[in-house]
Amino acid sequence: MKLRLSLILLLFVASVGVLVWLYDGKAFIPPRREKSSWSEIIADLEACGHRKHLKALQYDRFAQIAAAEKRSDAEHLFRAMAFSEHLQEQNCILAIRRLGGTYAAPRPGAIFGGPTDGNLERSIAEERRSYNERRDAEIRRAMSRGNRYAARLLVWAAAADLRKIFLMECRNGVGARTFAVCPLCGNLYAAEFTDRFCPFCLTDGAEFVRFE
Ligand SMILES: [Zn+2]
Numbered sequence: 001m002k003l004r005l006s007l008i009l010l011l012f013v014a015s016v017g018v019l020v021w022l023y024d025g026k027a028f029i030p031p032r033r034e035k036s037s038w039s040e041i042i043a044d045l046e047a048c049g050h051r052k053h054l055k056a057l058q059y060d061r062f063a064q065i066a067a068a069e070k071r072s073d074a075e076h077l078f079r080a081m082a083f084s085e086h087l088q089e090q091n092c093i094l095a096i097r098r099l100g101g102t103y104a105a106p107r108p109g110a111i112f113g114g115p116t117d118g119n120l121e122r123s124i125a126e127e128r129r130s131y132n133e134r135r136d137a138e139i140r141r142a143m144s145r146g147n148r149y150a151a152r153l154l155v156w157a158a159a160a161d162l163r164k165i166f167l168m169e170c171r172n173g174v175g176a177r178t179f180a181v182c183p184l185c186g187n188l189y190a191a192e193f194t195d196r197f198c199p200f201c202l203t204d205g206a207e208f209v210r211f212e
Pocket of ligand 1: 184185186198202
């Protein structure tokens with residue numbers, strides 16, 4: 001009887017020892033970082049986020065200049081564009097995290113600051129150059145990989161880029177002085193031409209953020 005008790009006790013102590021050894025062993029192994037299977041898509045979302053981040057900073061600066069020049073039409077447009085860029089960067093960040101990646105904001109680049117008319121011309125040229133460089137390659141990549149979530153965000157980003165070019169180009173012809181931005185997808189409108197619902201994400205037009 002005594003021998004059996006001793007044996008059980010010995011087995012118990014040995015089991016505890018093995019468990020402690022296994023636990024300690026695991027604690028010393030660094031957690032293995034699995035490479036996300038979406039790494040290519042995450043890189044596209046990161047590039048988009050960086051682009052949006054830098055443009056938001058630039059457009060904020062251009063809005064300050066326009067305000068100082070009392071160019072309220074350009075000021076409202078630049079503020080709306082900066083808001084849209086910032087919002088779309090946040091959408092990219094959320095998507096990157098959901099797909100298993102991490103995001104760090106880019107280093108701030110050079111911020112330009114000439115007179116408003118030149119700033120508008122510069123912005124149109126830069127938006128066109130950037131869009132023509134990509135030609136929606138990242139959207140096609142996301143679709144070909146079956147990632148409709150990322151594709152949708154990248155479509156929103158590209159659509160807003162085209163809207164910015166349009167609004168900057170026709171700022172005088174249309175005469176828009178107030179602008180609205182969809183708070184979910186970042187789509188932009190001249191406020192007098194807003195849809196009842198955002199055609200991209202179906203957000204109610206009453207929720208659009210106005211810049212006036
Ligand atoms: Zn929307």
